[in-house]
Amino acid sequence: MKIMPIVAKTHFTGWTPTRNENKKQINKINEVLENSSIKRIAVSGHNFPDPDSIGACFAVAHILNIKTGQPIDIYIFGKIPKKFKYLEDRNIMNIYELDDNPQLLRNPPKKYDLAVSVDTSDTNLMDMDYYRNVFTKAEHTIKIDHHKIPEKMNPSLEKRINYAQINFTDSTSPSASQLIMQLTKPLGINPSKLPRDFNNAVYTGILGDTGCFNYATNRQPFYDTALLITNGLKPAFVMNKFNSKLSKEGYDIISLAKEKIKFSKNGSVAYLYIDDELKKILHSIEDEDMRIEINNRIKGLVNQLKDIDKVDISLVIKNKEDNNLYISARSKKTNVRKFAEKYNGGGHEKASGFCVPVAKKPEYTISNILKEMERFIEQDKRK
């Protein structure tokens, strides 16, 4: 049996929205972009930029550049992790990373004809100086986002959420980057005209917001990825960049962390306590990207620990300066949110977090928590 491709490459003329509301907003965007006075264009994402925020910035920059022929200024509220540098195309974009130049937005370099904000649901998630001195000063403003909008809004919240002249939002989209795909056909852009980096940027956003498809809840990310592949995306190439590399030093630190993994008396709770020794070593890593990567991998051990046979709950425990233990918990069966709520924490049934004040020594507090947790697992079973 022959399996037909979803869209034959020769007939692939671009993406287009299916929702009427999206069509309406995109038409408004088109009207602005057809305006020949649009010359200076700024693009931004949100604070603490994640892969979708960065991917959406680059993807929309390509669209805007093709449509207007103008170079695009991208403002990053923080820093682009080194692994995503391959998405940069200095021929068509100027990139301003605020971590490198925190004073920049006190006196912005120019006044813009158009400011586009992506993946940013609320003005509180924008750099304050940027919002005040760049975004609100621009002649035209556009928001493109996929976060849910509160059903009821008072005027001040409304101002923070619907902050642009054109607000193109669709919470059914798994990532902001995918919404930008929808712009191509209505804007009259043939996808074959888009550089390879456009595909790469969108795919980076999809991987980020779906946790590499682990948290995909519908067909959309798979379907859109298939279309990107039709348009020339090499998924393995991007995945390889997306997966962070580890230094030898990083590997050793994670091995040390693994040696510190312990179990409660009856073996139903596995835990890692990030003690002073581990904290000190983590702190001494000079390369910031590597430090974040190692930190994330150590915190991520909590997800692997629960998969160990006979373990029901896994914990990663951090001791902070405020003399509290910060505990993140995962479980196979037991409802860990209920346990977390006892300590004013919260989260989901199988993934939660809470905080416990240290009595005497951390080790002492941990042993009490473990005992309490073993009892809790037994009670939960009987229900």
Ligand SMILES: [Mn+2]
């Ligand atoms: Mn996002």
